Amino acid sequence: MYKPQRHTLVTDSVLADFLASSKERYLQDVRDDKADEWTISMGNEAGDLDTIASSVAFAWLRTKAFNKPTIPLLQMDRDDLDLRVENLHALSLSGVSQPKDQLLFLTDLAEFNPFPSHKFALVDHNRLASKFSPGKPPVVVAVVDHHVDENMYIDTAEPRIVIPSGSCASHISSLFETTELPPGLATLLLSAILVDTDGLKPNGKAVDIDRKAADFLAHKSTFASSLSSVNGSNASIVSSSLFDSAVIKSLSEELSTKKNNVSHLGPRDLLRRDYKEYEYILPWHATDAPIRAGLSTVPIRLSEWAADGKLEIEGDAWMKERGLHILGVLTAYRGATKGKRKREMAWIVRTSSSPADFDFDELAQRLWTGLEADPVLEVKEHKKFASGTINFTSSFPQLRIRVYSQNPQATRKVTAPVLKTILEAPL
Ligand SMILES: [Mn+2]
Structure with missing residues (x-):
């Protein structure tokens, strides 16, 4: 039977309307001191597409x-939304064409102190950041x-669901x-699932939970009609053919090009x-003050943006x-020859005046020793920048630096727990 090809996408303003009206009502309730009913649904502070979609x-x-009235909060300043073009693109495909107006950002709540809500649903992370200190003791009502x-x-x-998968969005689905x-x-x-799993690439980051979720979602998405016409029948599309389907391939490519640009x-x-x-209390040092660490993931090799100091x-x-x-x-980047995945890690320890009497050289030594011994990270001395990107390190006497190449499979999801183990090891 002939089926006409339909290339026009369904536009859907339902989500945008929900977001805009939730934001307006929530902010009004905050101003009227009536925000107690609300739950904040919040992803992590890296603000990737998975975190936004999940929240x-x-x-x-x-x-x-x-x-239960629930509002998604993006853990970022409003202007930082522009740092990730793939997020803007996916939101616009979802009918959210003015995300800075329609979504709630930290910027929108900056004027309220203490933080105006105490009920939290955490998605794409599972520990409430200490910076959220509401007037009442915080309650975490859900974790996915x-x-x-x-x-x-x-x-x-x-629910409380914490299970490894390519994407948190798969658990939510x-x-x-x-x-x-x-x-x-x-x-x-x-x-979000396509971004996190390289478009459901076989033998990649996608697990069965992701493939099952993507099947379910594809047939309910704005692309549903293009899917069945590609398939030529109404038979349910299984995940392998979803990976092969033209519309999914082109969506994946579009998102990944934008992400890497x-x-x-x-x-x-x-x-x-x-x-x-992250913050850590160190059992091996006589200070109760926390040590603060940041991990930045950058999709370009160091030589292209970090050289010469x-x-x-x-x-x-x-x-x-x-x-x-x-x-x-x-x-994380692809090598020039054969396009192989590669990863580098540059670590900086910065000596500062606090905590007072803290031994930063001991901290640096423990960090290097722990990283170099880790069996999963498999770090090797970086060929070009082993001790920094300039020779005259005397310009930065406050910095201790080591740079490695590492196991290309180990993402920040692996590195962050390794760092925690190193720093929180007894003695
Ligand atoms: Mn995630």
């Missing part, structure tokens, strides 16, 4: 299926994540079996763009601005 979708689900489980909020979180899922929202979740960003924005921060200058400035003692710069 938006979980807010929709909790509002519609459980009748795919990072290493820190085993918190066992008694209060429902699995909660939608009986809840209405508007096409725009399905497109947003599907886009960061040529408009300078070193400072590259360090900020995909950034997470840029790593040191911009790293030092960023560490000063954030109050960091440790900065790890994790690069």
Whole structure:
């Protein structure tokens, strides 16, 4: 039977309307001191597409299926949304064409102190950042994540799902079996999964949970009609053919091209763009003051943006601005020959006046020893920049630097727990 090809995408304003009206009502309730009813659905501070899609979708689900008013909050300043072009693109495909107006950012809440809400749903991370200190003790009412489980909020979180997968959006999608899922929202979740799994590439980061979720989402998304015409029948498309389907391939490519096109960003924005921060109390040092570490993931090799002292200058400035003692710069890129995946890591320890009497050289030594001994990271001395990108390190007497090449499979999801283990090791 002949089926006409339909290339016109379904446009869907349902999601945009939900977001805009939630934001307006929430901010009004905050001003009227009535925000207690609300739950904040929040992803991590790196603000990638997975975190945005997951927090938006979980807010929709909790509002519609459980009748609990829930608002997604992006853990970033409004202007930083521009640092990730793939996010803007996926949001616009989902009908959210004015995300700076329609979504809630930290910027929107900066004037309220203490933080105006105390109920949190955490997605794409599983520990509430200490900077959220509301007037009432915070309660974490839900956790859905795919990072290493820190085993918190066992008694209060429902659901509490912390399972490895390519994308957190896949876990969120699995909660939608009986809840209405508007096409725009399905497109947003599907886009996140495609970005996180290299378009569902076989033997890549996608696991069965991701493939199953992508199948479910594709058929509910704004691309659904193009899918069935490509397939030539209404038979359910299985994941392998979803990977092969033209419309999914082109969406994946579009998103990945935008994600990797960061040529408009300078070193400072590259360090900020995909950034997470951690605090540790060190059992081996007589200080109770926390040590603060930042991990920046950068999709360009060091030689292309950090050479000739840029790593040191911009790293030092960023560490000063954030109050960091440790900065790890994790690069991921494809090699010039054969396009093989590669990763480098540049580590900076910055000696500063606090905590008082702290032994930063001991800290640096423990860090180098721990990293170099780790069986998964498999670090090797960097061929070009082993001790920094300039020779005259005397310009930065406050910095200790080591740069490595590493196991190309180990992302920040692996590196962050290794760093924690090194720093929190007894004695
Ligand atoms: Mn994620």
